Structure formats: C-alpha cells, structure tokens
Amino acid sequence: MKNNTIIEVMPQGFCGGVMKAIKIAKEVRTEHPDQKITILGNLVHNRYVKLALRHWNIETVEETGKTRLELLDRIDEGIVIFTAHGVHPDVYKKAEEKGLRVYDASCRFVVQTQRIVQEKLEEGAVVFYIGKNKHPEAESIYTLSSRVYLIETEADIPELDAPSIFVTNQTTMSTLDIEHLFDAIRRRYPSACFHNEICNATRVRQEAVLALQNQEVDVLIVVGDPTSNNTEQLAQIARLAQIPTVVKAETVEDLRAFDWNGKTIAVTSGASTPKYLTSQIIRFVQDGTLEPFEIERVL
Numbered sequence: 001m002k003n004n005t006i007i008e009v010m011p012q013g014f015c016g017g018v019m020k021a022i023k024i025a026k027e028v029r030t031e032h033p034d035q036k037i038t039i040l041g042n043l044v045h046n047r048y049v050k051l052a053l054r055h056w057n058i059e060t061v062e063e064t065g066k067t068r069l070e071l072l073d074r075i076d077e078g079i080v081i082f083t084a085h086g087v088h089p090d091v092y093k094k095a096e097e098k099g100l101r102v103y104d105a106s107c108r109f110v111v112q113t114q115r116i117v118q119e120k121l122e123e124g125a126v127v128f129y130i131g132k133n134k135h136p137e138a139e140s141i142y143t144l145s146s147r148v149y150l151i152e153t154e155a156d157i158p159e160l161d162a163p164s165i166f167v168t169n170q171t172t173m174s175t176l177d178i179e180h181l182f183d184a185i186r187r188r189y190p191s192a193c194f195h196n197e198i199c200n201a202t203r204v205r206q207e208a209v210l211a212l213q214n215q216e217v218d219v220l221i222v223v224g225d226p227t228s229n230n231t232e233q234l235a236q237i238a239r240l241a242q243i244p245t246v247v248k249a250e251t252v253e254d255l256r257a258f259d260w261n262g263k264t265i266a267v268t269s270g271a272s273t274p275k276y277l278t279s280q281i282i283r284f285v286q287d288g289t290l291e292p293f294e295i296e297r298v299l
Contacts, residue, residue, distance in 0.1 A: 006286050007217065007266040009208050012278050015201030015271035017107030018044050021084040022299055024105045028079060029056050035101075036078030040068055040091070041136055043083050043105065044272035045228035048250070052274075052298035067139060069094060079103065085136035086110040088143050109171050109199040110137055114144075116195060120166040121145050128157070128192070130181050131170030132229055138170050154184045165192040171199040172230040172271075174237060175206050201271045202230050206237050209268055213241040218263040221255070221285070222248045223278045224270035231270030238268075251277055251293070252284045260285065274298045 014022070021043050028037055039060045042050055050060050058081075061074045068091045072080070079101045082091070086106040095102050117127055127148045131138030142150040149158055167185055169178050175198055182194055212220065220238045224231030226248065238246045243266075249255055265285050269278045276297045283289040 003262045004260060004285055005264040006282060007212070007215070007264065008282060009205075009212065009220075009266050009268035011201075011204060011208075012269055013273075013275035015199070017084050017109065017199070017201070018272050020107070021105035022049070024103055025053060025058055025081055026056060026299070028081060028103050029058055032079060037081065038075045038078065039081045039083060040071055040075065040087070041083045041085070042227075043081070045231075046225040046270075046272045046274065047227075048225075048274060048277060048295070048298050049272070052295050055295050056299075065134070067143075068136060072098070075100060081105055083136065084110070086114055086140040088140050107171070107199075109197065110140070113168060113171065113197045114141055116197075117141055117144060117148065117166075117168060120164075121147060123164070125164040125166040125193075126160060126162040128165060128167045128185060129169065130167070130173060130178060132173075135170065135229060137172070141170075151181060151185075154181065157181075157185055157188060159188075165189050166195065167192050168195045168197050170229070171197050172202050172233065173198060174233040175203060176237065176240065177233075202233070205230070205234060205268065205271065209234055209237050210241050212238070212243060212266055215266075216264060217243050217266045219243070219245040219247060219260060219265045221265065221267045221281060222246065222269070223250070223267065223281055224248070224273040225250060228270045228272050230272065234268055234270060249281060252280050252290060255281065255284060 037058045042062050061071050068087050072094050080095055082104045084105055084107045120127055128151050129142050129148050130151045142148045220243045222235045235246050235248050267282050280291055
C-alpha cells in the first residue's frame, strides 16, 4: 500500500463503559488471585477482549441463543462478573441463590435505561423498546415485563389502546434508525412520551462517520467484532453517507487481500474495539507494516 492518505476518525478506543468493565475484571483477578472467575456472557462484544481476559485466567461462558439466566446454569462456584450490557433482576437473584460472589460491570447508561423503564412500568405505562432481539442489553430490558414491546422495525409497532406509552431504545442503535422509528411511532401515538437513550460514545462515533460524506473518502475501514452492534451501525451509516467502499475488519488479517494505492482511507472503530487493534490496522494501511500480534497488549 503506497501513497495513501489516512484519516483517523476520532474518537478511537474503548468508551467509558467498556473501560470500566475491563478495569473491574482485572481488579477482581488481582484481588482474588486464586479464585475461579467467570464472566456471564462476553464482557463486551469483541473476541480479542475475551482472549485477553483468558490471558488473565478469566473465563467466559457464552452460547448463541442462550439468555443470561440460562447461561448462569453453567457457573456453580467462585466469582461471576456481569457484563457491560446489564442483566435482568432475576439473574442477580439466581446468582445469589447459587452462592456466587457477584461483581457487576454494567454500563451506567444501560442501568439508567433499565431504571427509567422500570419506573414507567410502575406508573402503569406500556413501553415500546427499540432494540435488537437477543442482544444482551435489549434482553435485560424487554424481559422486564409483558408490557415491554420490542421494536426492531415499523412492522413491530403494535396496535394498542393504552392510556400511556413510553418509548425508549438500546444505547448502541443507529441515530438515524431511532429517528425513523420514533417518527413512525409518533404518527400512530401522538401522545406517546419519547426518551432517546443512545449513549454519547455511540452518538459521536456515528456523527463523525456521517461527517465524512463531503471529504472525498474512497474507503472507510470499520474496525471491530462482527457481533458488535455499535460497530455494525457505523458500517451502515457509512453506506448511507455514500462512502464508495466500506470494509469491516477485526484485525490486519482481514485486509491482506486488498491492494489500495493512492486512496483516501478513513479508519473508525466501535466503542468495544481495542485501540491496539485499530493502531495496527492504521500502520498497515499507511505503509504495509505487519507487526506480530501480542494478546497481552489488547487490554
């Protein structure tokens, strides 16, 4: 790769919630060097973070399609860490009944959304929650009550005769998708109350990608895990911004097949993407530098 112009789309690296979750996991290991420590689901949606935690002798239980409550059946001793995505109150109760020591790494913005939804339910409202089915953050909220309706598309908006409707959302959704669905719900339920819960870390990354629209960018590389919703939203917004080529990559290995010369290449990353991985990719697209991968440098 030669003569490329590189734009580092800021911000890069972990958001505050992810940094907090990783800090908790590392501190728990330091304080309990001989205890079995298990994370209930992926701490964040990045498999290299999971591998790096294993380097700290911290294991993860995860299985596609399983709820946090079901995954807890696989942990019978030691310490359990709840992930940044938040958990249903029943998960807390079950962990205590199993005699596990609990550390909660839930992001404060997720906890804030849970609290708001619980308050509205106690007031008698019906809740429309915009999010992704089976996503752990969404799961921790749409399972709170039968009066919480998960909304993924316009087709999911129910026809109800409810005196009070409260509308909110998963923190890592696309700002554009949220606006679209808010408008669709508002047309059907003009008196509904709306509360946009997209976190600032998600919002500023999406706005930075949208701002590339008039910068004659040839390629945008979105660095992150394919299971990360905030990473996928960045790629979708880049396509809406009409960037000619959008490439999702976990590591440098995903870019070896490309031969970009004389291009303007922008690089962004999801809020759960280690800066170490993004920095390796930036150096690679700048001058073809391939560095050895060191898992201990991920965290």
